[in-house]
Amino acid sequence: xxxxxxxxxxxxxxxxxxxxxxxxxxxxxxxxxxxxxxxxxxxxxxxxxxxxxxxxxxxxxxxxxxxxxxxxxxxxxxxxxxxxxxxxxxxxxxxxxxxxxxxxxxxxxxxxxxxxxxxxxxxxxxxxxxxxxxxxxxxxxxxxxxxxxxxxxxxxxxxxxxxxxxxxxxxxxxxxxxxxxxxxxxxxxxxxxxxxxxxxxxxxxxxxxxxxxxxxxxxxxxxxxxxxxxxxxxxxxxxxxxxxxxxxxxxxxxxxxxxxxxxxxxxxxxxxxx
Amino acid sequence: xxxxxxxxxxxxxxxxxxxxxxxxxxxxxxxxxxxxxxxxxxxxxxxxxxxxxxxxxxxxxxxxxxxxxxxxxxxxxxxxxxxxxxxxxxxxxxxxxxxxxxxxxxxxxxxxxxxxxxxxxxxxxxxxxxxxxxxxxxxxxxxxxxxxxxxxxxxxxxxxxxxxxxxxxxxxxxxxxxxxxxxxxxxxxxxxxxxxxxxxxxxxxxxxxxxxxxxxxxxxxxxxxxxxxxxxxxxxxxxxxxxxxxxxxxxxxxxxxxxxxxxxxxxxxxxxxx
Numbered sequence: 001x002x003x004x005x006x007x008x009x010x011x012x013x014x015x016x017x018x019x020x021x022x023x024x025x026x027x028x029x030x031x032x033x034x035x036x037x038x039x040x041x042x043x044x045x046x047x048x049x050x051x052x053x054x055x056x057x058x059x060x061x062x063x064x065x066x067x068x069x070x071x072x073x074x075x076x077x078x079x080x081x082x083x084x085x086x087x088x089x090x091x092x093x094x095x096x097x098x099x100x101x102x103x104x105x106x107x108x109x110x111x112x113x114x115x116x117x118x119x120x121x122x123x124x125x126x127x128x129x130x131x132x133x134x135x136x137x138x139x140x141x142x143x144x145x146x147x148x149x150x151x152x153x154x155x156x157x158x159x160x161x162x163x164x165x166x167x168x169x170x171x172x173x174x175x176x177x178x179x180x181x182x183x184x185x186x187x188x189x190x191x192x193x194x195x196x197x198x199x200x201x202x203x204x205x206x207x208x209x210x211x212x213x214x215x216x217x218x219x220x221x222x223x224x225x226x227x228x229x230x231x232x233x234x235x236x237x238x239x240x241x242x243x244x245x246x247x248x249x250x251x252x253x254x255x256x257x258x259x260x261x262x263x264x265x266x267x268x269x270x271x272x273x274x
Numbered sequence: 275x276x277x278x279x280x281x282x283x284x285x286x287x288x289x290x291x292x293x294x295x296x297x298x299x300x301x302x303x304x305x306x307x308x309x310x311x312x313x314x315x316x317x318x319x320x321x322x323x324x325x326x327x328x329x330x331x332x333x334x335x336x337x338x339x340x341x342x343x344x345x346x347x348x349x350x351x352x353x354x355x356x357x358x359x360x361x362x363x364x365x366x367x368x369x370x371x372x373x374x375x376x377x378x379x380x381x382x383x384x385x386x387x388x389x390x391x392x393x394x395x396x397x398x399x400x401x402x403x404x405x406x407x408x409x410x411x412x413x414x415x416x417x418x419x420x421x422x423x424x425x426x427x428x429x430x431x432x433x434x435x436x437x438x439x440x441x442x443x444x445x446x447x448x449x450x451x452x453x454x455x456x457x458x459x460x461x462x463x464x465x466x467x468x469x470x471x472x473x474x475x476x477x478x479x480x481x482x483x484x485x486x487x488x489x490x491x492x493x494x495x496x497x498x499x500x501x502x503x504x505x506x507x508x509x510x511x512x513x514x515x516x517x518x519x520x521x522x523x524x525x526x527x528x529x530x531x532x533x534x535x536x537x538x539x540x541x542x543x544x545x546x547x548x
Contacts, residue, residue: 023352032486044353047455047539058344101305120390129473129474131474154292156472158470158473158474160470164468164470166472167287167464167468168464168468168470168474169474171460171461171464171471172461172464172474172475172479173479175457175460176457176479178515178519178522179453179457179519181514181533181534181537182511182514182515182517182518183449183450183453183511183514184537184540184541185514185537185540186445186449186507186510186511187445187446188512188522188537188540189510189539190441190442190445190446190507191544194415194438194441194442196432196434196438196442197442197445197446198544199403199432199434200383200405200442200443201446201544205447205450206444206545209541212537212541213538213541213542213545216531216534216535216538220527220530220531220534223522223530224527225527229521230522231519231522231523233339233460234515234518234519234522236460236463237456237457237460237511237515238515239445239454240456240457240459240460240514241452241453241456241508241512242456242512244452244508245452245505245512246454247510248497248501248504248505249501249506251498251501253494253498253523254439256494257494258492258498259455260455260490260493261490263458263462264484264486264487264490265461266458266459266462266465267458267483267486267487268487270465270472270475270482273485
């Protein structure tokens with residue numbers, strides 16, 4: 001995500017200077033040889049020196065520890081953004097930054113399940129929704145600058161407070177991930193007895209299980225920092241699946257029909273609205 | 275499914291004559307004007323008169339009632355196939371056909387979630403797995419002819435007995451459908467309070483919920499004719515999701531990591547094998 005943003009910013013000439021900071025030497029070299037940045041380093045303190053805007057694009061808990069580390073070293077007025085998948089814990093950490101800094105939480109919704117430089121691409125943010133979560137302390141000018149940056153790479157900024165963002169993504173992203181993992185395991189159980197299941201698995205199952213392939217560390221950070229919202233959604237989902245199961249056990253075809261048709265109408269209304 | 279097959283058979287000149295039988299006048303006219311068949315009718319008895327091969331492509335329980343209806347009217351030696359999504363109940367009905375007929379159950383796995391002539395397309399079966407479920411009474415020659423037909427439109431025939439087929443598709447198709455429906459309802463619950471959820475729903479959720487858009491009547495037939503296998507799979511899935519939920523409730527990050535990584539390896543092994 002960070003590398004894709006660097007590419008867009010550099011290619012569009014949108015910043016005076018684009019710096020990349022990566023921990024892994026391999027990523028530093030990749031970014032350098034790809035020309036994705038003006039300057040690249042694996043030294044965090046060097047990388048942030050004199051920056052006007054700092055954007056953190058790592059798993060959530062790494063963003064939090066990095067915020068604590070760089071806070072005292074940034075210049076007054078620096079806009080501090082992030083691209084983390086959950087917002088409440090990050091915004092809480094941003095609240096603790098020195099008062100002269102301008103933090104804004106953020107989450108571009110790209111639906112990408114892979115991480116690392118090799119997944120980076122220009123134009124990733126075009127037409128994506130980019131959630132911005134201002135803090136009470138965030139100045140209007142800082143929020144405007146964050147929105148301008150999102151728009152500059154083609155994204156549509158949407159302002160949502162952190163708790164609201166976290167509840168919504170628990171529903172549309174974190175729950176589907178857990179469900180896809182459980183589904184993949186259920187199929188794997190059948191596959192352990194009868195390998196023909198993999199031969200038969202067609203497009204429907206590939207779609208349904210795709211999100212289970214997301215980066216594990218990223219998702220552990222998501223789950224651990226959004227536990228209560230995710231658990232709420234799991235509970236709601238379990239209730240709905242339980243209802244479908246009970247209707248099927250009872251052979252209640254009309255009950256199933258009403259429920260399934262209602263669900264289809266909701267989904268059709270959503271996809272047509274897109 | 276039936277219309278797509280007619281198009282392939284006619285376009286390839288694979289049969290002496292391709293007849294289409296449809297209940298709805300609209301479908302009869304569509305098939306006629308599209309040139310998808312040599313002859314078209316909405317009269318079942320006329321349509322099957324003198325046929326060498328009869329292929330039933332309707333929802334499962336309609337296939338069963340049609341088998342009962344046409345059995346006494348078919349010529350000796352006629353190959354009777356179907357394209358239904360579950361096999362046990364269809365093969366049981368085929369068992370009751372007059373002894374001179376040659377029934378073979380079948381299920382092309384195309385992963386298509388829409389029904390009707392407007393969804394028909396040439397080449398739908400290319401590279402698809404086409405399950406064939408012979409009955410004890412099916413002659414080798416009849417099974418060969420069924421396999422030849424599948425191969426003629428580019429599909430790969432796979433021989434599986436009806437019960438085995440039904441267990442496998444319960445896992446990779448029927449369970450994912452119920453799960454996608456429950457997931458869509460969980461998101462709709464959130465959306466009822468906060469419409470921003472639809473704005474945020476990105477590719478991941480669209481993939482995960484796509485199968486929920488399948489034709490309702492088709493899926494009711496599937497669920498009602500494959501109940502016990504589907505309920506087994508729902509139970510397995512619920513156990514796996516319950517395990518993930520318990521680990522998350524306990525904040526057991528290492529337990530979650532081990533489980534999620536194991537699941538990814540299974541899925542990666544499957545998708546790489548494709």
